[in-house]
Amino acid sequence: VRIPGWASGARVEINSESLPASEAAGGQYATMRRVWKVGDVVQVVLPMPVERIVSHPRVLEKANRVALRRGPLFYCVEAADHQIGDVRDFVLPDDVEIVAAMRPDLLGGVVVLTADAEMEMAAPGWHGALYRTADAAAKDQPGRSSSVTLTAIPYYAWANRGTGPMTVWLRRG
Numbered sequence: 001v002r003i004p005g006w007a008s009g010a011r012v013e014i015n016s017e018s019l020p021a022s023e024a025a026g027g028q029y030a031t032m033r034r035v036w037k038v039g040d041v042v043q044v045v046l047p048m049p050v051e052r053i054v055s056h057p058r059v060l061e062k063a064n065r066v067a068l069r070r071g072p073l074f075y076c077v078e079a080a081d082h083q084i085g086d087v088r089d090f091v092l093p094d095d096v097e098i099v100a101a102m103r104p105d106l107l108g109g110v111v112v113l114t115a116d117a118e119m120e121m122a123a124p125g126w127h128g129a130l131y132r133t134a135d136a137a138a139k140d141q142p143g144r145s146s147s148v149t150l151t152a153i154p155y156y157a158w159a160n161r162g163t164g165p166m167t168v169w170l171r172r173g
Contacts, residue, residue: 001029001032001042001044002028002030003024003025003027003028003029003044003046004026004027004046005026005027006069006071006072007026007046007071008026008047009047010026010030010046011024011044011045012030012032012042012043012044012045013042013043013044013045014032014034014040014041014042014043015040015041016043019032030044046071048070048071050069050070050098050113051070052067052068052092052094053066053067053069053074054066054067055067055169062169065169065171066094066169067168067169068113068152070111070113073154073155073156074154074155074168075113075152075153075155075168076152076154076155076158076168077090077150077151077152077166077168077170078159078161078164078165078166078167079163079164079165079166080161080162080164081151082150082151084119084148085119085146085148086165087164087166087167088167089119089120089121089122090117090118090119090148090150090167090171091118091119091120091170091172091173092150092170092171092172092173093116093117093118093172093173096116096117098113098114098115099114099115100112100113101114107157107160107161110153110154110157111154112151112152112153113153114149114150114151114152115149115152116147116148116149116150117148117150117170117173118146118147119145119147119148120143120144120145121143121145122143123141123142124140124141124143126140126143150170155168
């Protein structure tokens, strides 16, 4: 049985007895050598904890950002779940708990992630501007910040509930 590379902590059980952990390492095959009997049951348990993923330091566009993954699935944050602000302004603190929960009512049933986050608006001087002088930007007062409940859905499910901003990579706080 091949254990996926993302599945750290995987377990393989034969008739409710676990194989040694080294036999169920992610990215490898779990081998089961035995005399098999009719009725033997093999169960593969693949834990899917929520993980914060960062990119290589040379990927400057993703510096100080984090993506959310649960098992093999990456998650995104889209406007449909957030009636205030722009999801690209959300900041996910490194120390907050991220909760995974099944939502059978959403898109035919998906596991969503929720967490307490912040929404940090850009300073008013940036309104309508793409570029400014460093001197002008240095004089800005900080933008507003407010608490939000961040909701993330599996990436495969986005763009099914209307148009609006979406992001996979969240700023770290």
